[in-house]
Amino acid sequence: MPKSSIRVLHGFLKPYRWAVVKNFSFNILSALFALFTLTLVVPFLQVLFDSIEEVSHPGNFEFTTAYFKGLLDYYFFHFIERYGPAKSLLLVGGLVVVASLFKNGFIFLANNSMAFIRAATVRDIRSRIYKKVLRLPLSYFSEARKGDVLTRMSNDVQEIETSVMASLNMFLRDPFYIVIFLVYLFAISYQLTLFALAMLPFSGWFIGKISRSLRTASFAGQQYLGSLLSVVEETLSGLRIIKGFNAEEKMTRQFNGSNEKYSRIFRRVTRKNYLASPLSEFLGTLVVMILMYVGGSLALNETGSMTPDRLIAFIIVFSQIIPHAKAITTAWFNVQKGMASVQRINGILDADDKIPEKADALPVRGFGKSIEFRDVTFAYSGDPVLTDINLKVLKGQTVAVVGRSGGGKSTLVDLIPRFMDVDAGAILVDGVDIRDLKLRDLRSIMGIVSQTPILFNTTFAENIAFGVENATSGMVENAARIANAHGFIMENPGGYDYVVGEGGNKLSGGQRQRISIARAILANPPVLILDEATSSLDTESERLVQDAIVRLMENRTSIVIAHRLSTIQHADVIVVLEEGRIVETGTHKELLEVEDGLYRKLHAMQMF
Numbered sequence: 210m211p212k213s214s215i216r217v218l219h220g221f222l223k224p225y226r227w228a229v230v231k232n233f234s235f236n237i238l239s240a241l242f243a244l245f246t247l248t249l250v251v252p253f254l255q256v257l258f259d260s261i262e263e264v265s266h267p268g269n270f271e272f273t274t275a276y277f278k279g280l281l282d283y284y285f286f287h288f289i290e291r292y293g294p295a296k297s298l299l300l301v302g303g304l305v306v307v308a309s310l311f312k313n314g315f316i317f318l319a320n321n322s323m324a325f326i327r328a329a330t331v332r333d334i335r336s337r338i339y340k341k342v343l344r345l346p347l348s349y350f351s352e353a354r355k356g357d358v359l360t361r362m363s364n365d366v367q368e369i370e371t372s373v374m375a376s377l378n379m380f381l382r383d384p385f386y387i388v389i390f391l392v393y394l395f396a397i398s399y400q401l402t403l404f405a406l407a408m409l410p411f412s413g414w415f416i417g418k419i420s421r422s423l424r425t426a427s428f429a430g431q432q433y434l435g436s437l438l439s440v441v442e443e444t445l446s447g448l449r450i451i452k453g454f455n456a457e458e459k460m461t462r463q464f465n466g467s468n469e470k471y472s473r474i475f476r477r478v479t480r481k482n483y484l485a486s487p488l489s490e491f492l493g494t495l496v497v498m499i500l501m502y503v504g505g506s507l508a509l510n511e512t513g514s515m516t517p518d519r520l521i522a523f524i525i526v527f528s529q530i531i532p533h534a535k536a537i538t539t540a541w542f543n544v545q546k547g548m549a550s551v552q553r554i555n556g557i558l559d560a561d562d563k564i565p566e567k568a569d570a571l572p573v574r575g576f577g578k579s580i581e582f583r584d585v586t587f588a589y590s591g592d593p594v595l596t597d598i599n600l601k602v603l604k605g606q607t608v609a610v611v612g613r614s615g616g617g618k619s620t621l622v623d624l625i626p627r628f629m630d631v632d633a634g635a636i637l638v639d640g641v642d643i644r645d646l647k648l649r650d651l652r653s654i655m656g657i658v659s660q661t662p663i664l665f666n667t668t669f670a671e672n673i674a675f676g677v678e679n680a681t682s683g684m685v686e687n688a689a690r691i692a693n694a695h696g697f698i699m700e701n702p703g704g705y706d707y708v709v710g711e712g713g714n715k716l717s718g719g720q721r722q723r724i725s726i727a728r729a730i731l732a733n734p735p736v737l738i739l740d741e742a743t744s745s746l747d748t749e750s751e752r753l754v755q756d757a758i759v760r761l762m763e764n765r766t767s768i769v770i771a772h773r774l775s776t777i778q779h780a781d782v783i784v785v786l787e788e789g790r791i792v793e794t795g796t797h798k799e800l801l802e803v804e805d806g807l808y809r810k811l812h813a814m815q816m817f
Contacts, residue, residue: 221330228322228329229381235319236382240389242312247526248393249305319382327374331366334554338362341557346564347628360438361557365550372547376540383533383540390530397523401504405496405527433471440464497528564627566648573650576735576766577639579603580625584634587620594620595789598634602782604735607767609777611808612786618770621786622738625768626652656734658758660770662725664713669698670705672713673727684731692727692757694720719754726757737767774812783808 222229342358350358394402444451444460451460501524508520585598594617602608610618623629624636627643635642643651664672673688674680685705689695697720701707713721729737739758755776771777778797785793785800785808793800793808800808 221333222326224333225326225329228326232319232322232326232378232381235315235322237385237389239312239315239319239382240386242308242315243386243529244389244393244526246305246308246312247390247529248522249301249308320378323378323381326377327370330374331370334369335362335366338366338554338557341560344564345557345560346630347623349560357436357439358557359442360434361550361553364434365553368550369547369554372543373551376543376547379536379540383536386533387530387537390526390533393526394523397519398504398507401500401507401523404503405500433467433474437464437467437471440467497524497531500524500527564630564648567645570647571641571645573638573646573654576604576654579637579639580736580766580768581637581640582621582624582634583637585624585631585636586633587617587624587629587631593789595624598791600784600791600794602766602768604766605764606781607762607769607777607779609769609771609780609783610786611771611774611777611783611811613811616786617789618786619740622740622768622770625736625738626655626657654734655736655738656729656732656761657738658722658725658729658740658761660740660772662713662718662721664709664716664721664724666708666711668703668706668708669694669701669724672709672724673731675728677731680731685727688727688731689724691730691760692723693753694723694727694757697723722754723757726754726761730761735765737762737765737769739767739769774808774815 338361342362391402391406394405440460440463444464451457504520504523508517580602582598582600585595586593587595598621600608610621612618620629624631625643627648630644635644637643638646638651638654665675669689670682670685673685673694677684682705686695689698689705698705698707709715709721709724713724716724739762769777769780771780771783774797777783780797782794783797783800784791785806787807793803793806795803800806801812803809
């Protein structure tokens with residue numbers, strides 16, 4: 210079995226090993242009672258055909274199969290002598306009913322344990338993937354498609370539940386049935402049993418070859434499904450642009466192409482999966498017919514201990530092995546199919562966090578002196594974004610970062626809360642490398658207002674209080690008033706309990722931005738990171754948002770990414786980035802006096 214499947218069976222099942230033990234025990238008991246039910250066909254036939262042999266004494270006690278068989282024959286013979294054949298048949302029938310009751314009762318208990326294992330394991334897998342997604346750096350999602358990540362969390366996890374976990378029940382049940390039944394068959398005729406086992410390797414090889422191709426096809430299918438969902442996710446996100454540029458046909462062609470590829474691979478996987486059951490049934494029937502011929506020859510020639518009633522019992526018990534062998538075959542097919550999903554999930558679980566927290570990380574009590582970039586270099590997948598950045602932001606300062614698009618401004622500020630880690634150099638907070646600090650504490654001293662406000666599909670109150678434990682309604686309202694948001698909030702039905710929609714789509718751009726500012730105000734961080742929050746707003750909304758930002762920045766250390774230079778003229782320090790390097794620093798007045806300076810050129814273009 211592949212290492213990835215062992216990881217699933219061991220890593221995720223370990224907390225529920227007691228439930229596995231219970232399932233294991235109940236399956237063995239059900240197998241024993243199933244065998245007892247089947248073996249009662251021998252005394253039934255003996256009574257029916259009056260072929261039971263007289264047993265005068267069971268013999269001396271020995272812990273052997275022969276002794277216990279002789280003991281049962283002794284009591285059964287005397288029961289027939291005393292009560293007659295009719296009541297003996299009734300006794301055998303009653304024993305079959307009782308044994309069947311116990312067998313099915315233990316099957317229910319085993320399945321009940323497995324239901325708990327399956328539900329708990331799938332829950333844990335989803336939970337672990339979600340926690341991993343939260344830990345992964347932002348750079349991971351710049352390369353991974355969101356649709357593919359969603360597929361792994363939904364379809365791949367469901368595939369594990371229906372393929373691997375469902376098959377686990379068969380692996381914990383059917384082998385024990387087969388072993389127990391084989392022990393009985395060896396007791397009847399070891400020659401015939403060995404002959405039957407000699408025919409199994411061929412069928413096993415044939416089935417294994419098909420299952421390996423099934424796994425490969427299933428992996429490709431899950432990848433195509435990820436691409437398909439990525440197209441859907443992009444369509445929903447960009448529906449306004451698609452309609453505005455009359456690109457419905459283009460997106461339809463793109464979707465149909467991905468849909469057709471997934472459909473073809475799905476048909477191939479399903480066809481091979483459906484092949485498992487009829488193939489194993491045909492091979493089983495072939496083996497039974499051969500055994501009937503060989504066993505019949507042994508009984509007719511009176512070879513060994515084989516008799517007609519024993520041959521019938523042998524065929525009946527062996528025929529019951531076939532469904533369990535068939536179940537194992539089907540389970541193996543399903544496991545091979547599910548292993549493709551296991552590999553894809555492991556792709557997320559094994560992804561490098563890249564943002565490790567040291568075991569002896571230092572706590573952050575607050576912000577005291579400065580944030581310093583010291584010889585910082587950073588690259589995305591080998592492409593340099595920032596090179597040799599040296600910058601010091603003192604407590605209470607407002608530092609603006611300006612430059613052309615793609616110059617590395619957003620990357621620069623994303624490094625401060627450790628959304629990514631530097632490739633070289635260091636970032637220090639109060640003289641301590643941020644990689645030596647507790648990650649949660651580091652981010653708790655920072656508030657972030659991005660250019661594109663991120664809101665969640667919940668109420669105004671919950672969006673403003675996001676990340677703040679035990680925030681009162683008074684605190685939420687005060688933050689909203691400071692952010693110039695209280696007025697439009699109260700205009701909505703329900704006020705602060707009004708649900709803003711997915712991504713805040715029920716609100717205008719300026720309203721969304723003021724809610725995100727209110728969120729930062731309520732968090733009350735000593736350090737603010739602002740990605741120019743007014744660049745895409747109309748004049749009135751810009752004035753309201755800019756007023757809220759001014760209030761937010763009071764008595765705080767602020768790092769502002771500026772697109773409109775008019776908004777940062779009063780910054781203490783302006784840093785000009787060009788192709789990932791700092792080319793100019795100074796105040797607004799100082800930078801305007803630099804001949805052929807980049808800042809002066811950018812300012813002149815905006816003024817023009």
